[in-house]
Amino acid sequence: MTTIDLTQRLAGKVAVVTGGAGGIGLAAAQRMAAEGARIVIGDLDPAAGKEAADDLAGLFVPTDVAVEEQVDTLFDAAADAYGRVDIAFNNAGISPPEDDLIEATGLDAWQRVQDVNLTSVYFSCRAALRHMVPAQRGSIINTASFVAVMGSATSQISYTASKGGVLAMSRELGVQYARQGIRVNALCPGPVNTPLLTELFAKDPERAARRLVHVPVGRFAEPEEIASTVAFLASDDASFVTASTFMVDGGISSAYVTPL
Numbered sequence: 174m175t176t177i178d179l180t181q182r183l184a185g186k187v188a189v190v191t192g193g194a195g196g197i198g199l200a201a202a203q204r205m206a207a208e209g210a211r212i213v214i215g216d217l218d219p220a221a222g223k224e225a226a227d228d229l230a231g232l233f234v235p236t237d238v239a240v241e242e243q244v245d246t247l248f249d250a251a252a253d254a255y256g257r258v259d260i261a262f263n264n265a266g267i268s269p270p271e272d273d274l275i276e277a278t279g280l281d282a283w284q285r286v287q288d289v290n291l292t293s294v295y296f297s298c299r300a301a302l303r304h305m306v307p308a309q310r311g312s313i314i315n316t317a318s319f320v321a322v323m324g325s326a327t328s329q330i331s332y333t334a335s336k337g338g339v340l341a342m343s344r345e346l347g348v349q350y351a352r353q354g355i356r357v358n359a360l361c362p363g364p365v366n367t368p369l370l371t372e373l374f375a376k377d378p379e380r381a382a383r384r385l386v387h388v389p390v391g392r393f394a395e396p397e398e399i400a401s402t403v404a405f406l407a408s409d410d411a412s413f414v415t416a417s418t419f420m421v422d423g424g425i426s427s428a429y430v431t432p433l
Contacts, residue, residue: 174241177314180271182408184209187255189248191238192265194221196367198368201262201394202229203405208404210260213251215244217265238265240383248300260407261301263318266290268332275330283331290335293344298346301356309390310353312407315343318330319422328379340418356415363422364393389424389431 188205194213203214206229214229215236216222226233231361232254234247251258267289271282294315305311318336325333343359350357364370364384370393374381385393402421405411420426 174347180207180412181209183260183404186210187213187251187257188214188257188260188262188407189251189258189297189301190243190264191215191236191247191293192316193262194218194225197362197365197396197399197403198262198264199225200400201264202231202399204397204404205260205407206231206261208408210407211255213247213254214341215247215265216403221410238297239288241296244293248297248304251361252304252394258301258304259311260391261305261311261313262316262403262407263283263295263297263301263313265293265295266316266332266335268329272329272331273326275317278330286329286331287335287338289331293339293346294339294342298342302346302350304338305355306350306353311355312351312411313343313346313355313357314403315339315357315359317343317361319420319425321359322382322420323426326384338364344418351415356406356411358411358414358417360397360399360402360406360417361418361422362394363388363420363425365399366393367393385433387425387428388422389428394421394423394425404408404433 188210190198190202193202194216212231213223214226214233219235223233234250236243244399272286284431285342317339320333321336340359343357347357357384
């Protein structure tokens, strides 16, 4: 009988993580490293990014994901250092206060969010596929959001639209590359207990509380809970999962009335 070591599902694999210096990206990098992957972190924050990579005995590449050349450099650096790119967790994103209700959101704010949240995923998928297609293997995980599948009256109009774009693009790529051994999935987290959300609670408790009441589980996710899903989608345990809208939202998208 063959024994499978599930703690080393990603042994020998190379994972590129954008936005890997904090939040979901850092938690996912830590989890994938614990499962045996070599980690390459791309982030705009040089100090936090280098510290995260050093802690994981990985590689840090300063990266503005909205600049195509820098994204190409990130993935090429991973291949140069470790000989392959097996996993791309395209996770970097922003949610600035200027992105609000549609009538209050200017074109500059709209475009900045689209560049960082959606165009960057296009750049990252293109860069990853250049390495994965010749190898005929790979797993691409793109961070979308539960707001890509449902509406919110506490709108961040460009963020919502960008995540819908990530979802649609991931689905299309998952279908397109399915017979080339490359899986592409959209990860759709619910609200996660990250510094961004903590800031929202501190700034506007009433608006934050309006969000919490819709979560059947009764709390927000921890970054580690999202990270465990990333590790699953990255691993061969998810070998028949592609082009999926992978919801990790505490039941939000299925709820009509939440428990008392």
